[in-house]
Each structure stands twice: as structure tokens, then as C-alpha cells.
Amino acid sequence: xxxxxxxxxxxxxxxxxxxxxxxxxxxxxxxxxxxxxxxxxxxxxxxxxxxxxxxxxxxxxxxxxxxxxxxxxxxxxxxxxxxxxxxxxxxxxxxxxxxxxxxxxxxxxxxxxxxxxxxxxxxxxxxxxxxxxxxxxxxxxxxxxxxxxxxxx
Numbered sequence: 001x002x003x004x005x006x007x008x009x010x011x012x013x014x015x016x017x018x019x020x021x022x023x024x025x026x027x028x029x030x031x032x033x034x035x036x037x038x039x040x041x042x043x044x045x046x047x048x049x050x051x052x053x054x055x056x057x058x059x060x061x062x063x064x065x066x067x068x069x070x071x072x073x074x075x076x077x078x079x080x081x082x083x084x085x086x087x088x089x090x091x092x093x094x095x096x097x098x099x100x101x102x103x104x105x106x107x108x109x110x111x112x113x114x115x116x117x118x119x120x121x122x123x124x125x126x127x128x129x130x131x132x133x134x135x136x137x138x139x140x141x142x143x144x145x146x147x148x149x150x151x152x153x
Contacts, residue, residue, distance in 0.1 A: 003011075
């Protein structure tokens, strides 16, 4: 049996391919174990991620609920602050009026003409009361005199 050149070349290529396959079997098997470990890790991460994401979702919903309650509370506080601003404005207005009134009263009380007029009014009022009291006394004495029985002598 005689081998031709192309057959020898084919045997050499076949032998080299067999050596290559044998040399690559060990790294391929190791790569398979690595891929299996990575697959298991990814599966574990996926299994753990689901509950964690549900917990995060529940937490976000709770935070949103709390924020809604805070917003409602802030709306109520803003309403009360608006009322307080209104009340403060009214108090400021009343304070200004009282200050103006006290200025007018102080100016009037300090004016000598006002003092003289007030004194004159007091004197007139006292004289009228005295006159009225005198008239009442006269009327009473007249009534008493008329009530007394008259004695004939």
C-alpha cells in the first residue's frame, strides 16, 4: 500500500486536529464548569432580586403614602398660616387705630382750652345738680307742710 502525498498531508492534518482537540478538552471542560457556576450565581441573584425588588416597591409605596400625608398636612398648615396672616393684618390695623386715637386723646387732654371747657362743664353740671337738689328740697318741705293737719285755735 502506497500512500500518496495528499493522503500523508491528510493524516498529518488529522493527527494535528486530534492533538488540538485533546489539548482543548481540559479548558473546554473548565469553561463549562465556569459557565455552570456563573449560571447558578445568576439564578441565585435573580431569585434574591425578586423579593428585594418587591420590598423596594413596598417601601416606595409607603414613602409615597407618607409624602401624600405630609402634603395634606402642609396644605392644612398653609391654610392656617393664611388665616394667621389675615388676623395679623387686622390686629395691625386695630393697633394703628388705637395709636391714632391715643394721640388724639393725648393732644386733646393736653390742650388748655379743652381743660377750661371741661372745668366749665363740670361747674355747670354741679350747679345744675345743686339747683335741682334745692328745688327738690323745697317741693318736699311744701308737701310736708300741706300734709300736716291744721289745728284751729
